[in-house]
Amino acid sequence: xxxxRDKHVGITPRDEDFSEWYNEIILKSQMADYSPVRGCMxxxxxxxxxxxxxxxxxxxxxxxTGHENAQFPLFIPKSFLVKEAEHVEGFAKECxxxxxxxxxxxxxxxxxxxxxxxEEPLIVRPTSETIINSMYAKWIQSYRDLPLLINQxxxxxxxxxxxxxxxxxxxxxxQEGHTVHETEDExxxxxxxxxxxxxSLAEDYLGxxxxxxxxxxxxxxxxxxxxxxxxxxxxxKRALQAGTSHHLAQNFAKAFQVKFQGxxxxxxxxxxxxxxxxxxxxxALVMVHSDDQGLVVPPRVAPHQIVCVPIFRNDEDKAxxxxxxxxxxxxxEEAGIRVxxxxxxxxxxxxxxxxxxxxxxxxRLELGPRDVDNxxxxxxxxxxxxxxxxxxxxxxxxxxxxxEEIQQSLFNRAKEFREKNMHRARSYxxxxxxxxxxxGFVLAPWDGxxxxxxxxxxxxxxxxxxIRDEDRGEKAPSIGSDRETDQWAIFAxxx
Amino acid sequence: xxxxRDKHVGITPRDEDFSEWYNEIILKSQMADYSPVRGCMxxxxxxxxxxxxxxxxxxxxxxxTGHENAQFPLFIPKSFLVKEAEHVEGFAKECxxxxxxxxxxxxxxxxxxxxxxxEEPLIVRPTSETIINSMYAKWIQSYRDLPLLINQxxxxxxxxxxxxxxxxxxxxxxQEGHTVHETEDExxxxxxxxxxxxxSLAEDYLGxxxxxxxxxxxxxxxxxxxxxxxxxxxxxKRALQAGTSHHLAQNFAKAFQVKFQGxxxxxxxxxxxxxxxxxxxxxALVMVHSDDQGLVVPPRVAPHQIVCVPIFRNDEDKAxxxxxxxxxxxxxEEAGIRVxxxxxxxxxxxxxxxxxxxxxxxxRLELGPRDVDNxxxxxxxxxxxxxxxxxxxxxxxxxxxxxEEIQQSLFNRAKEFREKNMHRARSYxxxxxxxxxxxGFVLAPWDGxxxxxxxxxxxxxxxxxxIRDEDRGEKAPSIGSDRETDQWAIFAxxx
Numbered sequence: 001x002x003x004x005r006d007k008h009v010g011i012t013p014r015d016e017d018f019s020e021w022y023n024e025i026i027l028k029s030q031m032a033d034y035s036p037v038r039g040c041m042x043x044x045x046x047x048x049x050x051x052x053x054x055x056x057x058x059x060x061x062x063x064x065t066g067h068e069n070a071q072f073p074l075f076i077p078k079s080f081l082v083k084e085a086e087h088v089e090g091f092a093k094e095c096x097x098x099x100x101x102x103x104x105x106x107x108x109x110x111x112x113x114x115x116x117x118x119e120e121p122l123i124v125r126p127t128s129e130t131i132i133n134s135m136y137a138k139w140i141q142s143y144r145d146l147p148l149l150i151n152q153x154x155x156x157x158x159x160x161x162x163x164x165x166x167x168x169x170x171x172x173x174x175q176e177g178h179t180v181h182e183t184e185d186e187x188x189x190x191x192x193x194x195x196x197x198x199x200s201l202a203e204d205y206l207g208x209x210x211x212x213x214x215x216x217x218x219x220x221x222x223x224x225x226x227x228x229x230x231x232x233x234x235x236x237k238r239a240l241q242a243g244t245s246h247h248l249a250q251n252f253a254k255a256f257q258v259k260f261q262g263x264x265x266x267x268x269x270x271x272x273x274x275x276x277x278x279x280x281x282x283x284a285l286v287m288v289h290s291d292d293q294g295l296v297v298p299p300r301v302a303p304h305q306i307v308c309v310p311i312f313r314n315d316e317d318k319a320x321x322x323x324x325x326x327x328x329x330x331x332x333e334e335a336g337i338r339v340x341x342x343x344x345x346x347x348x349x350x351x352x353x354x355x356x357x358x359x360x361x362x363x364r365l366e367l368g369p370r371d372v373d374n375x376x377x378x379x380x381x382x383x384x385x386x387x388x389x390x391x392x393x394x395x396x397x398x399x400x401x402x403x404e405e406i407q408q409s410l411f412n413r414a415k416e417f418r419e420k421n422m423h424r425a426r427s428y429x430x431x432x433x434x435x436x437x438x439x440g441f442v443l444a445p446w447d448g449x450x451x452x453x454x455x456x457x458x459x460x461x462x463x464x465x466x467i468r469d470e471d472r473g474e475k476a477p478s479i480g481s482d483r484e485t486d487q488w489a490i491f492a493x494x495x
Numbered sequence: 496x497x498x499x500r501d502k503h504v505g506i507t508p509r510d511e512d513f514s515e516w517y518n519e520i521i522l523k524s525q526m527a528d529y530s531p532v533r534g535c536m537x538x539x540x541x542x543x544x545x546x547x548x549x550x551x552x553x554x555x556x557x558x559x560t561g562h563e564n565a566q567f568p569l570f571i572p573k574s575f576l577v578k579e580a581e582h583v584e585g586f587a588k589e590c591x592x593x594x595x596x597x598x599x600x601x602x603x604x605x606x607x608x609x610x611x612x613x614e615e616p617l618i619v620r621p622t623s624e625t626i627i628n629s630m631y632a633k634w635i636q637s638y639r640d641l642p643l644l645i646n647q648x649x650x651x652x653x654x655x656x657x658x659x660x661x662x663x664x665x666x667x668x669x670q671e672g673h674t675v676h677e678t679e680d681e682x683x684x685x686x687x688x689x690x691x692x693x694x695s696l697a698e699d700y701l702g703x704x705x706x707x708x709x710x711x712x713x714x715x716x717x718x719x720x721x722x723x724x725x726x727x728x729x730x731x732k733r734a735l736q737a738g739t740s741h742h743l744a745q746n747f748a749k750a751f752q753v754k755f756q757g758x759x760x761x762x763x764x765x766x767x768x769x770x771x772x773x774x775x776x777x778x779a780l781v782m783v784h785s786d787d788q789g790l791v792v793p794p795r796v797a798p799h800q801i802v803c804v805p806i807f808r809n810d811e812d813k814a815x816x817x818x819x820x821x822x823x824x825x826x827x828e829e830a831g832i833r834v835x836x837x838x839x840x841x842x843x844x845x846x847x848x849x850x851x852x853x854x855x856x857x858x859r860l861e862l863g864p865r866d867v868d869n870x871x872x873x874x875x876x877x878x879x880x881x882x883x884x885x886x887x888x889x890x891x892x893x894x895x896x897x898x899e900e901i902q903q904s905l906f907n908r909a910k911e912f913r914e915k916n917m918h919r920a921r922s923y924x925x926x927x928x929x930x931x932x933x934x935g936f937v938l939a940p941w942d943g944x945x946x947x948x949x950x951x952x953x954x955x956x957x958x959x960x961x962i963r964d965e966d967r968g969e970k971a972p973s974i975g976s977d978r979e980t981d982q983w984a985i986f987a988x989x990x
Contacts, residue, residue: 035568035630036572036626037568037571037572040569040570042568042630045563045564045565048566049563049564068540068543069544070543071538071543073530073532074619074666076532078605082605092600095596095597097593097594097595097596097597097598097607098591098592098593098619099607100592100616101592102654103576103583109577110583110587121606122532135530138528144841155569171568171569346639
């Protein structure tokens with residue numbers, strides 16, 4: 001019955017139009033909606049509830065490793081943004097500029113009051129390195145004040161020419177960590193510690209397998225010395241950058257005079273890192289796990305881990321069925337499982353089955369009067385569609401294990417898909433051919449030549465996603481040249 | 496010893512300069528700092544951790560009552576803001592206007608690119624009724640979609656001429672709830688349900704006693720039919736509006752066409768509410784509880800509920816003392832108490848005592864080698880300064896009760912203070928005299944005459960804080976007239 005409805009409701013299949021499929025998944029599950037503000041989206045309660053799970057999971061990991069949250073201003077004076085040359089270069093072309101502070105009535109209605117022009121324009125933060133470092137310069141005096149490990153959950157704004165729900169929106173939500181250390185080694189340890197936390201967030205919570213590696217010079221963050229990244233593969237075999245961790249060296253410290261008296265009594269510039277993940281992760285979750293029936297949410301970040309759809313035709317049945325449902329669900333709720341009982345009268349079970357399927361709830365508990373009589377219940381898995389008939393008395397005990405199984409299975413499936421779509425190429429021609437014909441991630445020997453990197457991008461739209469130490473070893477001529485290298489870079493088309 | 500240090504460190508006493516005292520409490524406890532952006536502050540980790548406690552407490556209460564979180568855009572197109580006439584009137588004079596989308600290099604450096612002017616200016620949200628209602632119009636079709644109960648945690652911007660840390664800042668943090676109901680009665684129930692939740696947040700968590708009541712016409716929210724408020728009294732006897740809940744009637748529904756098909760098959764406009772509390776609550780917490788030694792934080796919202804300062808002179812003592820400390824603290828932590836062990840080597844105990852006193856941690860556990868030998872420990876209360884010598888084995892059992900006692904005692908002390916400073920006046924002259932000579936909250940008979948309300952404000956700077964049903968009863972001539980009324984309004988100078 002469910003599958004008939006699906007055809008009726010009609011989500012465009014992945015194979016037909018991946019991009020349209022993606023939008024429909026999000027709109028039909030009511031995760032998000034377009035807003036009347038160009039490039040900005042609305043996160044509806046269901047999408048925001050997923051983000052809350054992701055946010056809280058990461059927040060716990062960051063706090064456990066000694067990071068504290070703070071809040072810095074939304075606005076950045078223009079003079080701050082320009083202090084780090086590469087940084088302003090990176091963000092100047094896509095920023096929201098506040099120039100006035102009042103509206104006033106005119107003959108035509110209400111307009112910007114020209115007399116309210118600000119002395120200095122303010123930029124709505126595209127990222128906060130500059131404003132945060134201006135405060136750090138004030139707070140840090142001695143090595144005793146280090147390390148300083150601060151994180152901020154915030155909205156940031158970058159105008160986007162081609163906005164996409166969750167993936168590229170003018171305003172988006174993220175966390176940005178900004179740390180200061182005594183030595184370069186400690187800063188590098190932090191960069192990698194965070195990268196590992198990001199890997200764990202993506203893999204262990206979102207069920208999204210990622211590769212950890214370093215960005216090439218041309219792909220690194222504007223103002224960083226080195227950028228590390230986690231890269232995931234979507235079901236259309238394109239890459240998605242899911243989080244970055246930057247080694248800033250002393251670039252911002254020098255621009256903003258973040259100095260401390262060291263153990264040697266002398267003045268030193270701080271060594272810094274910054275790092276972030278955003279609501280983009282939700283886009284990755286959608287594109288890695290969902291299917292032609294709708295959204296699939298991994299249990300650990302699902303707002304509802306199990307939804308119960310009771311089946312009844314009259315009030316007497318309803319009372320019996322709800323009573324039996326509560327006996328199964330209440331202990332689950334007490335054990336910390338996120339349970340939803342859909343006892344709405346105005347909708348039929350088939351409609352509810354379809355709705356929760358489209359919204360990706362990992363487990364569905366079906367329970368009717370006959371089930372109650374027989375002491376049975378049905379558990380349906382969203383990931384496989386499998387239906388299990390279970391003794392009523394065993395439902396409570398079975399659910400946590402099933403959720404864990406679904407979590408693992410989603411991750412494994414995505415990982416197998418990625419492995420299957422990773423290729424090797426040993427020449428420029430082979431690289432281009434593999435990218436064009438197979439897609440996916442393609443490893444190729446590359447010694448750092450930026451001209452050839454640009455040429456690959458121009459010809460195939462693929463970029464270097466990351467470079468990993470573990471791919472070193474085999475020696476081969478760097479693509480497009482006869483210089484030998486043992487460095488292999490991962491090329492892919494990306495979001 | 497602690498008191499000597501205090502004099503040395505020197506917080507300006509409340510009696511000498513309340514306003515300076517307030518600023519110093521916040522800066523010295525490292526709750527917040529001034530930022531280089533005019534009117535914007537930085538919430539440092541300690542202040543933000545208090546806000547996290549407040550936020551999470553309220554978030555739990557809102558979710559329990561069926562509210563869901565969502566996120567709407569930061570920007571509001573000018574044409575949206577002007578749709579509700581009173582609303583734009585209320586916010587036009589203090590808004591941040593985004594007019595351009597790029598910077599570009601010029602001969603003098605970097606400046607706003609004049610070619611990037613937006614077609615329509617965007618206002619950084621001062622509140623979100625307009626943008627949210629534009630979405631509700633799309634989402635709501637039938638009475639089945641109601642009630643719609645959405646909350647948003649967000650930053651908002653209103654330029655402030657006289658900014659004050661936490662109390663009035665250009666950017667501030669709040670939650671704004673926006674609900675739609677089938678009937679006016681249901682909307683009014685929601686308005687009062689939220690007002691009661693706000694009372695509970697203020698009294699049961701922040702320990703800040705509040706009066707619940709209605710605002711006068713001149714003090715209500717721009718666009719509301721009626722505004723309800725919770726009002727608190729600070730230690731300088733001035734009032735602080737700590738939260739508001741608005742009955743919007745159908746004002747915004749009509750401006751934005753938020754309509755639904757009712758049970759009668761006909762089309763109706765939705766009945767709406769909106770409501771918010773902000774980081775201003777932290778300002779109330781500071782001004783209600785703190786003393787001349789520094790900040791005092793009520794246990795339920797304290798980032799650290801108990802801080803342990805171990806005392807040792809050598810490594811052997813240190814090991815013994817820390818071992819004993821962990822035996823007391825670990826079970827507390829497991830029981831959910833927020834524990835801080837200050838084992839920093841570079842600072843002496845006296846310095847730490849003073850620091851945690853200034854930062855308002857409710858309980859301090861002092862533990863030295865002799866205490867360990869004698870099986871004792873000292874618990875010092877921040878609110879009273881009282882020191883209790885306690886059997887080591889009993890510390891764990893005593894702490895939760897002591898924290899509860901401190902929470903209650905802070906609330907009671909503040910409530911007694913407010914009761915002592917509430918007065919009655921039966922004429923205009925008596926009202927003015929009481930406001931000038933005694934300050935505090937003054938009840939006076941007032942029948943709604945806006946001219947006399949304005950005159951009181953001009954002469955004394957006092958405004959009507961709220962009007963309560965429970966103050967009705969005694970009949971008297973309305974101030975400045977001979978018209979009898981049984982309505983009594985509460986006047987006070989306010990933040």
